[in-house]
Structures are given as structure tokens and as C-alpha cells.
Amino acid sequence: MGKYLIKRILIAIPVLLMVTVFCFGMVNLAPGDPSDLYLSQNATQVQKQEMKKNLGLDKPVYVQYVKWLGKTAQGDLGFSFASRTPVAEVIPEKLAATVELLICTLILSYAVAIPLGIICARHQGGWLDNTITGVSFLGVSIPGFFFGLGMVYIFAVELHWLPTGGMSSLGQSSGLLDRVSHIIMPTIVLSLFYCSNMLRYVRSSMIDIFSENYMRTAVSKGLSRKVVLWRHGFRNALIPIITVISSDIPKMLGGAVVTEQIFSWPGLGQLTISSIGSRDYPMLMAINLIAAVGVLICNLIADVLYAAVDPRIRY
Structure with a gap:
């Protein structure tokens, strides 16, 4: 396993480099010039060139990339064009807010989807299965922003049960209950698609498992239904479930962009939108780098979990 992990990490390095090359190129190909944000419309060409030089944008793109890569390797993510503060000082707070939202989303999504998926598989074709499956299709179909x-509108504007957005109430101490009240709606909205999607995967996997001969053998031995379900059934269904989870986490980061914008959640998603609007290249590159590293880590963890849940898999 140790050799396999080292090999995967070594493979991930050139993959990460290719991702940064692509992202850097796409960011610099975007229309607009960050120097325009600091100058008036009547600025002369000399002033524009001087501002580009101050921002480090006067060099060719490949020179800018090499310079950025060298500083990033040393832990220097540069300065934000918008706030003129070090990117490394802004990212941790925003990342913590997004991670908090993603953890709550993961817990809610799979705590609901896995039991309901098993229930649907146990009652395949019944009214309960059809009802839950129908609701899951509705959850996949509804756009998150809608x-x-x-x-x-319902819970904040009309019923006044929950706050409209933000991470805490203004002018009040951010206690646990206040924090929970602010995260409820973003978590539910972000969980809707992934809960519905996972439910269908669990249902399909468990239906296949229930038809296997070893499940019939376990039942014929007189084992309790709980032992048959969890030890023999669910564990063998974990492989496709782990695959879906490892692919869902990076998608959640993308979904958080919309959700955080709707609920004014101060995380990476909201920071991404504001950085795009201000053409903040260093900030966008830092966010892309975090997302790429997150995807690689999720895939590596998934491979390790495969071997943990299935003794037939060895690296």
C-alpha cells in the first residue's frame, strides 16, 4: 500500500501541473484587463503600461506562469488584485466556511440517502419504493438556484423562521444556535441533488446485492436480518457508493458557488464570483489550485477505501 500511495502521489504531480497550465491559460484568456480597475477611463497608454508593470502583467503569459509557479512552490500565492492583500491571508477563512458547508452537506445527504436507498431496495416495486424514487427524481430535476x-421566500420572507443569508446575525454574538440557523437552508439546498442521486445508486446496488447467492446462503444459515443486511449486503455495495462519494465532493465545491451566492455564505464560492468580476487572477488561480488538489485527494482516498472495504482488492 505504501508503494502504491507514493506512486499515486508522483503521478498526481504532473497532473496537477497540467491543471495549473490549463487554468492559468483560461484565466488570462478571459476578456478584460485587471489594470482597468485601478485607472479611470481617461487614463493614458503610458499609465496603463505602468499599471500592468506594477501588477506583473507586462510579461508574456508563459513568463507570468513560470513566475507564479515558482512563488507558489515556495508557499507564496501572490497578492489579490482586488484587495491588495496576500492571497494566503484571505483563502483560509473562506476555505473554512466552504468546508463547514460541505461537511454538513455530506452528513445530511448520505445520512438520508443511504437508509432510504436500502429501504427502497428491500421493498422494490412497492408503493414506498415508488414514492421515494419519484421524490428523488424530483430532487435531481429541480435547479438548485430555483x-x-x-x-x-417561504422560510425567511414569509414565515420568518430562518435568516435570509450570511453566516451569523449582524450585531449579535455568533452562538451555536445562530450559526446553525444560518447554515440550515444552504445545506438543504446543496444536499438536494446529491441526496437524490446517492439514493438511486444505493437502491440499485442493494437490489443487485440482494439477488446474489451468498445473500441467500446467509439467510438460510439463520443469520439475523440485521447481520445479513449490514455485514453481507451493505459492505459489498460500498464500492460503487465510495466511487459516487469521491466524485460528488468536487461537484459540491462547484455547486457551492451558486449556493453561497444565493445565501451570501462567505466561502470560496462567493469569493470565486467576486474574483471573476474583479478579474483577480491570483485569487482565481489559488481557488483553482485548491479545487484541483481536492479532486486528487478525493480520488486517492477512494482508492484506499476500496481496499479497506473489499479484501479482494490489493495494491
């Missing part, structure tokens, strides 16, 4: 705006 569902989010609907929840804001």
Missing part, C-alpha cells in the same frame, strides 16, 4: 430562492 429551490434556494423558493426556500428563502
Whole structure:
């Protein structure tokens, strides 16, 4: 396992480099010039060139990339064009807010989807299975922004049960209950798609498992239904479930962009939107780098979990 992990990490390095090359090129190909944000419309060409030089944008793109890569390797992510503060000082707070939202989303999504998926598989073709599956298809079909705006209107504007957005109430100490009340709606909105999607995967996997001969053998031995379900059934269904989870986490980061914008959640998603609007290249590159590293780590963890849940898999 140790050799395999080292090999995967070594393979991930050139992959990460290729991702940074692609992202750096796409960011610099975007229309607009960051120097325009600091100058008036009547600025002369000399002033524009001087501002580009101050921002480090006067060099060719490949020179800018090499310079950025060298500083990043040393832990220097540069300065934000928008706030003129070090990117490394802004990212941790925003990342913590997004991670908090993603953890709550993961817990809610799979705590609901896995038991319901098993129930659907146990009652395949019954009214309960059809009802839950129908609701899951509805959850996959509803756009997140539409569902989010609907929840804001119902629970915040009309019923006044929950705050409209933000991470804490203004002018008040951010206690646990206040923090929980602010994260409820973003978590539900972000969980809707992934809960519905996982439910269908669990249902399909468990239906296949229930038809296997070893499940019939376990039942014929007189084992309890709980032992048959969890020890023999669910564990063998974990491989496709782990695959879905490892692919869902990076998608959640993308979904958080919309959700955080709707609920004014101060995380990486909201920071991404504001950085795009201000053409903040260093900040966008830092966010892309974090997302790429997150995807690689999720894939590596998934491979390790495969061997942990299935003794037939060895590296």
C-alpha cells in the first residue's frame, strides 16, 4: 500500500501541473484587463503600461506562469488584485466556511440517502419504493438556484423562521444556535441533488446485492436480518457508493458557488464570483489550485477505501 500511495502521489504531480497550465491559460484568456480597475477611463497608454508593470502583467503569459509557479512552490500565492492583500491571508477563512458547508452537506445527504436507498431496495416495486424514487427524481430535476430562492421566500420572507443569508446575525454574538440557523437552508439546498442521486445508486446496488447467492446462503444459515443486511449486503455495495462519494465532493465545491451566492455564505464560492468580476487572477488561480488538489485527494482516498472495504482488492 505504501508503494502504491507514493506512486499515486508522483503521478498526481504532473497532473496537477497540467491543471495549473490549463487554468492559468483560461484565466488570462478571459476578456478584460485587471489594470482597468485601478485607472479611470481617461487614463493614458503610458499609465496603463505602468499599471500592468506594477501588477506583473507586462510579461508574456508563459513568463507570468513560470513566475507564479515558482512563488507558489515556495508557499507564496501572490497578492489579490482586488484587495491588495496576500492571497494566503484571505483563502483560509473562506476555505473554512466552504468546508463547514460541505461537511454538513455530506452528513445530511448520505445520512438520508443511504437508509432510504436500502429501504427502497428491500421493498422494490412497492408503493414506498415508488414514492421515494419519484421524490428523488424530483430532487435531481429541480435547479438548485430555483429551490434556494423558493426556500428563502417561504422560510425567511414569509414565515420568518430562518435568516435570509450570511453566516451569523449582524450585531449579535455568533452562538451555536445562530450559526446553525444560518447554515440550515444552504445545506438543504446543496444536499438536494446529491441526496437524490446517492439514493438511486444505493437502491440499485442493494437490489443487485440482494439477488446474489451468498445473500441467500446467509439467510438460510439463520443469520439475523440485521447481520445479513449490514455485514453481507451493505459492505459489498460500498464500492460503487465510495466511487459516487469521491466524485460528488468536487461537484459540491462547484455547486457551492451558486449556493453561497444565493445565501451570501462567505466561502470560496462567493469569493470565486467576486474574483471573476474583479478579474483577480491570483485569487482565481489559488481557488483553482485548491479545487484541483481536492479532486486528487478525493480520488486517492477512494482508492484506499476500496481496499479497506473489499479484501479482494490489493495494491
